[in-house]
Amino acid sequence: MFKVLIRLYLITIFTFAAAIYVVPEIIVTLFHERFVNYNVDMSRGMQALLVKQFKERPVEQWPALAHELDEQFKPMRVNLLPITAPKFDAKEQQQLAQGEGVLRIGEWGWRTLVVSPLNHELALEWVMPPDPFDMNVLYWSINVLIGAALLAGLLLWLRPHWRDLERLKLTAARFGQGQLSERTQISPRSNIHGLASVFDTMAQEVELLLNQQRELLNAVSHELRTPLTRLDFGLALVLCDDLPEASRERLQLMVGHIRELDELVLELLSFSRLQNPRLMPERVEVALDEFIDSILGSFDEALESPDIVLDVHLLGTQQRCVLDPRLTARALQNLLRNAMRYCDRRIQLGVNVTASGSELWVDDDGIGIPEAERERVFEPFYRLDRSRDRATGGFGLGLAISRRALEAQGGTLIVEPSPLGGARFKLWLPA
Numbered sequence: 001m002f003k004v005l006i007r008l009y010l011i012t013i014f015t016f017a018a019a020i021y022v023v024p025e026i027i028v029t030l031f032h033e034r035f036v037n038y039n040v041d042m043s044r045g046m047q048a049l050l051v052k053q054f055k056e057r058p059v060e061q062w063p064a065l066a067h068e069l070d071e072q073f074k075p076m077r078v079n080l081l082p083i084t085a086p087k088f089d090a091k092e093q094q095q096l097a098q099g100e101g102v103l104r105i106g107e108w109g110w111r112t113l114v115v116s117p118l119n120h121e122l123a124l125e126w127v128m129p130p131d132p133f134d135m136n137v138l139y140w141s142i143n144v145l146i147g148a149a150l151l152a153g154l155l156l157w158l159r160p161h162w163r164d165l166e167r168l169k170l171t172a173a174r175f176g177q178g179q180l181s182e183r184t185q186i187s188p189r190s191n192i193h194g195l196a197s198v199f200d201t202m203a204q205e206v207e208l209l210l211n212q213q214r215e216l217l218n219a220v221s222h223e224l225r226t227p228l229t230r231l232d233f234g235l236a237l238v239l240c241d242d243l244p245e246a247s248r249e250r251l252q253l254m255v256g257h258i259r260e261l262d263e264l265v266l267e268l269l270s271f272s273r274l275q276n277p278r279l280m281p282e283r284v285e286v287a288l289d290e291f292i293d294s295i296l297g298s299f300d301e302a303l304e305s306p307d308i309v310l311d312v313h314l315l316g317t318q319q320r321c322v323l324d325p326r327l328t329a330r331a332l333q334n335l336l337r338n339a340m341r342y343c344d345r346r347i348q349l350g351v352n353v354t355a356s357g358s359e360l361w362v363d364d365d366g367i368g369i370p371e372a373e374r375e376r377v378f379e380p381f382y383r384l385d386r387s388r389d390r391a392t393g394g395f396g397l398g399l400a401i402s403r404r405a406l407e408a409q410g411g412t413l414i415v416e417p418s419p420l421g422g423a424r425f426k427l428w429l430p431a
Helices: 001-031 032-055 059-072 090-097 133-176 193-241 245-274 288-303 325-342 399-407
Strands: 077-081 102-105 109-116 122-127 282-286 309-315 320-323 346-353 357-364 411-415 423-430
Touching: 001 133, 032 059, 032 102, 032 122, 059 077, 059 122, 059 309, 077 245, 090 102, 090 109, 109 357, 109 411, 122 325, 133 288, 193 245, 193 325, 245 399, 288 309, 288 325, 288 346, 320 325, 325 357, 325 399, 346 411, 399 411, 399 423
Parallel strands: 309 346
Antiparallel strands: 077 122, 102 109, 109 122, 282 320, 346 357, 357 423, 411 423
16 A cells, blocks of 8 residues: 555655646746736836835935835845946846836746836846745745645545455455455445456356366266276176186276276366365474375385486475475375386485475476476376377376465475476475
């Protein structure tokens, strides 16, 4: 709010200050003759009285009279000057020689100098002095108070807008975090009610679509598991009978496809659960070495292969961290499977725990991921061209599940080039 208020106030006050100085100058320039005539009319009486006093006395007494009047009229000045004085320009000297008065206009159209000719040689100067310092301070104080009044007015005008915009911002943030039932609840009298109404309508439509999608996914996944289980069980019974070798191989191939479908259904269910806005991650303090060992335990058979070398690096001084063990383990398992699928020989798992959070990364020495594809690999069912084959590419859900598992805990998952030459998947969990 304060940033918007300061910007709006600076624009207003600079515009106001510029208008104070520029507009009067333009008006005085455009209507200069009218301002001159007005000031001549206003000063004619004083000029006539002063000139009359000088005319009633001999010329020899004019200097003394000028001095006397100068003392009486302070702080205004009354001077007796020759018409040819340097302070008068050629045009003013010509006017005085012809018996015409001279008048100068200053800021805001105020007269700053009035000169009346007394004869062909001398003229009476009536000078309006500049404002004293204390009066200037008072005038500036008036401007400051006007500026403060403008600030107060802008604050009163901006406060309800700021309040409603903050409510809209908070609602959008909660909606983005998965709280799909959030609405702005902004009053119809608000100036941004139209915007809030459009947002609420959009949120309602998005909530409806996502709920329908989630319900459909759950229903299809659950409904698929039952016939798949029956098929698996039925084929297992058939394989118990004496069958020709060719038929047995075809049936075993069918069992493999069924179990692949069952694995896909499990992945879909996992992804659907992670999209649930009511998912509340568990925050548990775990020992790093035990947590990593428990994850690597599920890969014992794959790690026994001499073709894959896995290095584990535990960095940092802290040996314990706070996280959701189930979600974090699922994310790391998916990343390790992905690394094993695409590495040439070497995988590296790194962990660094600091006071601000935990950083984990999985490196491989494969061919890596092109920069243009690094965000798309986290999209559900997206697989790189080189991994279209089901034998190596999986279902395209593992990385999407891993990122969603991290985001559910307030963390992040990104991919970048690895020092080993392949891809590095970096996880970050806040403390």
